[in-house]
Amino acid sequence: MIELRGVEVTAGEFALRDASMIVPDGQYGVIVGTAGAGKTTLLEAIAGIRVPRAGTVMLGDRNVTTLAPEDRGVGMVYQHDYLFPHLDAGDNVRYGAASETASREAAALTGVESLLGRDVRTLSGGERQLVSLARALATQPRFLLLDEPFVALDPPRRAATRRMVRTLQRERGITVLHVTHDVAEGALLGDVIAVLDAGRVLQSGTAPAVFARPASPRVAELLGAENVIAGKASATSDGLVAITAGALTIFAVADDVMQRGEGGPRTVSTSGPVHAVVRADEIVLSRSPSPTSARNSFSATITAIGAGVALRRIELDVSGTPLVAIVTASAVADLQLSVGSHITASFKATAVHIC
Amino acid sequence: MGASLLLLFLAGPTALLVARGGSAGIRGVFSDGELRGALTITALTATTATLLAVVLGTPLAWALARRRMRGAALIDAILDLPLLIPHPVAGIALLIAFGRDSPLGGALLALGVRVVSSPLGIVCAMIFVAAPLYVSAAREAIARVEPRFEAVARTLGDSAWRSFRRVTLPLASRGLLAGAVVTWARAVSEFGAIVILAYQPRVASVLAYDRFTSAGLRGALPVAAALVLFALVPLIVLRALSASGARAPRRADAA
Numbered sequence: 001m002i003e004l005r006g007v008e009v010t011a012g013e014f015a016l017r018d019a020s021m022i023v024p025d026g027q028y029g030v031i032v033g034t035a036g037a038g039k040t041t042l043l044e045a046i047a048g049i050r051v052p053r054a055g056t057v058m059l060g061d062r063n064v065t066t067l068a069p070e071d072r073g074v075g076m077v078y079q080h081d082y083l084f085p086h087l088d089a090g091d092n093v094r095y096g097a098a099s100e101t102a103s104r105e106a107a108a109l110t111g112v113e114s115l116l117g118r119d120v121r122t123l124s125g126g127e128r129q130l131v132s133l134a135r136a137l138a139t140q141p142r143f144l145l146l147d148e149p150f151v152a153l154d155p156p157r158r159a160a161t162r163r164m165v166r167t168l169q170r171e172r173g174i175t176v177l178h179v180t181h182d183v184a185e186g187a188l189l190g191d192v193i194a195v196l197d198a199g200r201v202l203q204s205g206t207a208p209a210v211f212a213r214p215a216s217p218r219v220a221e222l223l224g225a226e227n228v229i230a231g232k233a234s235a236t237s238d239g240l241v242a243i244t245a246g247a248l249t250i251f252a253v254a255d256d257v258m259q260r261g262e263g264g265p266r267t268v269s270t271s272g273p274v275h276a277v278v279r280a281d282e283i284v285l286s287r288s289p290s291p292t293s294a295r296n297s298f299s300a301t302i303t304a305i306g307a308g309v310a311l312r313r314i315e316l317d318v319s320g321t322p323l324v325a326i327v328t329a330s331a332v333a334d335l336q337l338s339v340g341s342h343i344t345a346s347f348k349a350t351a352v353h354i355c
Numbered sequence: 356m357g358a359s360l361l362l363l364f365l366a367g368p369t370a371l372l373v374a375r376g377g378s379a380g381i382r383g384v385f386s387d388g389e390l391r392g393a394l395t396i397t398a399l400t401a402t403t404a405t406l407l408a409v410v411l412g413t414p415l416a417w418a419l420a421r422r423r424m425r426g427a428a429l430i431d432a433i434l435d436l437p438l439l440i441p442h443p444v445a446g447i448a449l450l451i452a453f454g455r456d457s458p459l460g461g462a463l464l465a466l467g468v469r470v471v472s473s474p475l476g477i478v479c480a481m482i483f484v485a486a487p488l489y490v491s492a493a494r495e496a497i498a499r500v501e502p503r504f505e506a507v508a509r510t511l512g513d514s515a516w517r518s519f520r521r522v523t524l525p526l527a528s529r530g531l532l533a534g535a536v537v538t539w540a541r542a543v544s545e546f547g548a549i550v551i552l553a554y555q556p557r558v559a560s561v562l563a564y565d566r567f568t569s570a571g572l573r574g575a576l577p578v579a580a581a582l583v584l585f586a587l588v589p590l591i592v593l594r595a596l597s598a599s600g601a602r603a604p605r606r607a608d609a610a
Contacts, residue, residue: 049506069509076510082503086525095521096511139511 001025002046002143002177004201007055009045014199016041019055021194021204026173028166030190030207032183032222038199039179040078043145046177047076059143075141079148081132083120089131090116097138106138109164125152130161137168144169146178150185162189183224187211195219216355217275226280226324233274233354240295240349243276247319250276251295252352274354282351283325285314286344287335294346298323302341305332316345369583376580383577390578393562394585400474400558401542404481408489408538413531416493417519421502434487445483446551453479453552476553481542489538496530497523536590543586559585 002023009016016038023029033039044050046057048069057065064072083092090107093116097103107113110130115123123131129152136144146165150158166189169176180186186193187207194204195214202222203215214220220228231245235254243250289297298318306313312332316323323345327337337343373380383390418424419431437445453460453470460470470476500523508518524531546560557565559582567575 044506047506047510049503049509068514069506070512070514072510074510076507078503078507080503082501082507084504084508084522084526086522095508096513135511 001058001060002029002175003056003058004042004046005056005058007042007045007052007057009041009050009052011041011044011050014038014041016045016199019045019196019199019201021192021201023175023177023192025060025175026169027175027191028169028189029175029177029192029194030186031177031179031194031196032181032186033179033196034181034222036198037196039196040147041199042196043076043147043177043179046143047074047145048072049076073142074145075136075139075143076145077129077133077136077147077149079151081128083123083128083132083135085120087120088116089118089120089123092120092131093134093138095135095138098140102140103134103138106134109137109168110134110161126154126157129153130157133161133165142174144174144176146176148180149178183222195222197222213353214277214355217277220275220277220353220355225277226326227276227278227283229276229278229321231274231276233271235271241354243274243352243354245276246321248298248321250278250352251349252276252354253349277353277355278323278347278351280313280324280326282347283323284346285325285327285331285335285337286346289344292346293348295349296352297344297346300343300345302337302339302343305337305339316343318345372576373580373583376576377584379577380579380581380584384581387577389557390559390562390581393557393559393578394581396474396477396556397543397558397560397582397585400477401481401539404478404485404542405489405535405539407478407482408486409493409531409535412486412490413493416490417497417523419490419494420498434490437484437487442484442545442547443551446480446548449476449479449483449548449552470552472553472555474553474556477549477556477558480548480552481545484545484548485538485541488541489534492534492537493527493531496527496534499530500526540586540590543582 004019004021007016007019009019014036019038019042021029031039031042041050045052046059048064048067052065055065056063059072059074083089084095087095089112093107093112094100094103097106104113107116110133112127112130112134115127115131120128120131129149133149150161153161162185165176168174178186178189190207192205193207193210195202195210197218203210203219210219211223214223214225217228217230229243229245229248229250231243231248231250233241233243236242236251239254241252241254243252284292284294289299300316300318300323302314303317303322304315306315308329310329311326312329314325314327314332314337316325325345331337335343384394385391415430419427424430440448450471451457453463453476455461455464455471463470468475470479504522504526505515505518508522509515513521544560545558546564549558550561550564554561559578563575563578563582566578
């Protein structure tokens with residue numbers, strides 16, 4: 001288990017404030033946040049590179065808050081690999097290896113065996129990241145901290161390395177905390193997810209719960225929710241909540257709740273100013289308004305159609321409010337969608353999350 | 356044009372000195388026992404002073420480069436002080452501190468350790484004037500090494516000292532070596548503090564002055580030229596080592 005309790009770290013002008021989150025034993029945790037959110041600082045506090053001025057860092061059942069980095073059993077991979085330039089790739093991998101076998105195994109897992117004799121200054125960015133990952137894995141850590149470890153890899157190598165790390169993590173029961181700004185990568189890998197912004201953990205919890213119920217419009221935005229609509233909520237006679245945003249009225253389910261990392265579940269206010277969050281893949285497009293079970297159905301004009309092989313991003317104007325839908329490329333062809341055409345956009349009340 | 360004039364001004368007199376006295380100086384190394392003895396004592400004391408500056412100054416340089424220290428400004432001022440005060444004044448200060456009439460000098464004498472007019476005194480004077488140069492160079496060299504290299508080494512199992520030895524030291528070695536070279540050269544060329552604290556045994560710079568006052572320019576020329584050549588040769592060798600050391604990646608030492 002990796003656990004932070006109210007951790008505060010100062011790094012120059014930057015401060016990580018009251019950070020709390022848990023990655024249970026043997027699980028894959030992901031921290032999502034923009035550049036400068038404090039993701040690296042948080043990992044460094046766990047690794048012992050930065051000492052918190054308040055709070056507690058737990059690794060397994062040990063309080064390691066003031067423990068030296070070398071005594072924590074933590075492997076760390078930085079985005080900027082920090083390969084030792086005075087050593088060749090092989091010596092980098094062997095640097096802290098638990099054994100010669102461990103270094104050979106780590107090199108084989110990451111596919112860098114052929115690079116081991118090379119001067120690290122001659123490696124490509126992707127090769128450097130893989131050697132850096134091999135170096136950390138060779139120590140056979142119980143806890144693995146990954147700071148944007150795949151960004152320099154080409155897409156096929158990135159997918160293969162993700163699979164390798166995930167498989168290794170499951171097989172060996174390593175607890176991983178992986179920092180990324182790529183929400184899709186976070187969704188793909190994370191058992192648990194934390195959203196970090198400006199030095200604060202805005203929300204953390206199981207990945208499905210956090211993605212389904214963002215705690216605030218900012219969290220929804222950071223998690224890549226395409227439609228975050230500000231409006232005024234009021235209760236309806238049939239037990240729903242009506243959210244009025246300009247000329248648009250969106251219906252949502254009244255008893256929606258959201259999770260907060262620190263405070264646990266809390267009921268959202270269903271009156272007054274709120275935000276309605278609708279994921280783009282929840283919006284269904286049709287040529288004519290036909291009766292469906294979807295409680296929300298609007299006439300819309302297509303303002304833009306994005307490029308994409310399998311999926312296309314459709315931008316809509318609904319009575320002056322912009323919405324984004326994601327549909328398959330074949331649906332675009334079947335419905336003969338084009339910029340300027342009029343269509344019907346629908347989504348269920350249960351697809352609306354209020355925050 | 357201005358730069359050429361300056362370079363000519365800096366190099367010209369020294370070149371002229373070597374041209375006029377170089378051959379006599381080289382002959383003197385073999386035939387003049389007093390000169391040979393002065394060069395030997397200069398080499399030994401300057402090397403000792405440099406080694407002490409490296410051993411004592413490197414941890415201080417690391418702390419100044421890596422840590423936010425209380426009193427860092429005071430430490431900076433202390434390090435600047437020997438560079439700012441005239442060196443005979445530094446010699447007088449050292450004489451007051453280590454002379455037989457001072458509590459420290461008296462205590463050391465009681466233990467059989469003589470500072471004034473001894474090789475130890477020469478080493479003290481050399482460290483006093485030259486060690487700040489090493490600390491300054493070493494601090495810059497260490498600061499240029501990205502601290503996260505050390506952090507990564509710590510997560511790979513190294514203690515703070517081991518990460519310094521295996522990562523920072525090799526990466527900063529070129530700058531540290533350059534600092535040591537400058538320190539050694541400064542120690543070899545020191546005169547003002549040494550002549551006050553330890554006139555005897557005579558180092559080469561004191562001997563050159565001694566010959567000048569007793570035998571004039573003609574008498575001092577071979578000693579002065581030999582001292583220039585003496586200072587130049589190790590500088591060239593060490594700078595060559597420094598350049599070649601930066602090119603070849605080193606192997607990791609045994610874990």
